[in-house]
Amino acid sequence: MHQTLAEKILQTHCREQITGPGQIVKCNISLALANDITAPLAIKSLKAMEVDAVFDPSRVALVCDHFTPNKDIASAEQVKLVREFARAQGIVHYYEGGEVGVEHALLPELGIVGPGDIVVGADSHTCTYGGLGAFATGLGSTDVAAAMALGETWFKVPETIRVEISGHMDPYVTGKDLILNLIGRIGVSGALYKALEFGGPVIRDMDVEARMTMANMAIEAGGKVGLFPVDETTLVYARDHGRSGDVLLAPDPDASYARVMHMDVTGMEPQIACPHLPDNVKPVSQVKDVRVDQVVLGSCTNGRISDLRRAAKLIKGKKVAKGVRFVVLPATPGIYKQALKEGLIETFMDAGAIVGPPTCGPCLGGHMGILAGGEKCLATTNRNFRGRMGSLDAEVYLAGPDVAAATAVAGEIVHPETI
Ligand SMILES: CC(C)[C@H](C(=O)O)[C@@H](O)C(=O)O
Numbered sequence: 400m401h402q403t404l405a406e407k408i409l410q411t412h413c414r415e416q417i418t419g420p421g422q423i424v425k426c427n428i429s430l431a432l433a434n435d436i437t438a439p440l441a442i443k444s445l446k447a448m449e450v451d452a453v454f455d456p457s458r459v460a461l462v463c464d465h466f467t468p469n470k471d472i473a474s475a476e477q478v479k480l481v482r483e484f485a486r487a488q489g490i491v492h493y494y495e496g497g498e499v500g501v502e503h504a505l506l507p508e509l510g511i512v513g514p515g516d517i518v519v520g521a522d523s524h525t526c527t528y529g530g531l532g533a534f535a536t537g538l539g540s541t542d543v544a545a546a547m548a549l550g551e552t553w554f555k556v557p558e559t560i561r562v563e564i565s566g567h568m569d570p571y572v573t574g575k576d577l578i579l580n581l582i583g584r585i586g587v588s589g590a591l592y593k594a595l596e597f598g599g600p601v602i603r604d605m606d607v608e609a610r611m612t613m614a615n616m617a618i619e620a621g622g623k624v625g626l627f628p629v630d631e632t633t634l635v636y637a638r639d640h641g642r643s644g645d646v647l648l649a650p651d652p653d654a655s656y657a658r659v660m661h662m663d664v665t666g667m668e669p670q671i672a673c674p675h676l677p678d679n680v681k682p683v684s685q686v687k688d689v690r691v692d693q694v695v696l697g698s699c700t701n702g703r704i705s706d707l708r709r710a711a712k713l714i715k716g717k718k719v720a721k722g723v724r725f726v727v728l729p730a731t732p733g734i735y736k737q738a739l740k741e742g743l744i745e746t747f748m749d750a751g752a753i754v755g756p757p758t759c760g761p762c763l764g765g766h767m768g769i770l771a772g773g774e775k776c777l778a779t780t781n782r783n784f785r786g787r788m789g790s791l792d793a794e795v796y797l798a799g800p801d802v803a804a805a806t807a808v809a810g811e812i813v814h815p816e817t818i
């Protein structure tokens with residue numbers, strides 16, 4: 400059998416032979432994940448199923464990251480419920496308070512997820528770990544509860560779209576621009592229940608953080624997973640983050656694909672997803688006269704140290720435009736500390752940014768940067784649906800960290816080379 404990357408990873412967790420797309424298979428899972436919004440629902444489902452104990456307390460992660468530090472009584476009650484469940488079950492990977500980070504940045508950083516894993520999470524951006532070569536996908540809270548109880552779940556083997564990326568990336572172009580460009584081409588349903596499998600020379604040279612940024616947005620094209628091969632770069636990252644025993648993983652050369660796409664990135668400009676869908680993508684030069692009230696740098700898409708470094712490099716010695724709120728949220732405590740050490744936090748604060756604690760916060764309109772009616776925001780997050788960051792009459796534009804920093808300085812959406 401010549402297998403795609405998705406089929407290969409599923410195969411290592413499944414007893415029956417995988418023959419191709421459409422097959423329903425039962426797989427053992429490496430980790431089941433839920434957060435402060437979805438864990439309470441999963442806990443309720445476990446009770447309804449009369450399950451007394453999770454299958455393995457070291458293979459369940461509960462990360463209270465969305466509305467924390469608790470923004471109101473309702474979120475405090477949610478976290479209290481999760482905390483009490485975690486204590487009673489002896490959950491090893493329970494995070495809140497000073498240990499918490501945005502789940503999809505935190506778990507790879509701590510080596511809790513890694514190459515070849517199967518991860519199911521009650522959060523749609525669980526697909527982020529595809530950047531490490533993990534088959535990782537979002538499921539509903541009830542399905543995640545069942546996986547927490549049994550240690551296994553079922554999948555329909557997805558078809559795969561192979562995306563071959565070649566060419567030379569301009570200095571202000573990042574993984575975010577590549578994935579926005581792809582979503583712009585195929586649309587928000589372009590990869591519905593399909594695996595996106597990335598390859599080609601650009602991917603070979605790309606660091607793991609940029610790969611995770613790209614995998615993170617596979618779901619914005621409807622993808623089941625967004626997968627990168629496990630190569631030497633991945634193994635070095637995994638080892639540096641405390642993992643051992645991971646092995647190289649690549650699709651078979653003659654695997655069969657639903658579609659093969661070729662992207663040449665030479666000459667590509669930074670990309671912007673305009674309101675109100677992630678596939679409304681334009682090159683920055685075509686987004687003119689958009690003055691912003693707020694810029695957000697953070698989230699599971701672009702809140703990592705490489706993102707903060709890029710933005711800080713551009714903003715160093717400059718000032719955030721008058722009337723613009725530049726909200727910077729390092730995605731994990733580890734990233735925050737590293738940014739402090741490197742002087743990045745000072746750079747942001749000197750420029751007039753607001754630096755907040757690791758949290759999802761404004762990304763989903765939770766707190767720490769809610770928009771009023773008529774306001775516009777440029778964010779490094781992954782969704783710009785109507786009402787996503789506050790008022791239904793606000794607008795959210797999505798871009799990478801370079802455009803975010805440049806926009807904060809200019810007060811309007813601009814190409815980073817103009818500041
Ligand atoms: C809260 C959670 C269910 C949700 C998701 O699944 O993605 C959130 O993280 C988001 O980004 O909208």
Ligand code: SF4
Binds near residue numbers: 465502522524762780
């Ligand atoms: S940062 Fe945003 S997209 Fe990521 S998990 Fe949190 S709310 Fe969802």
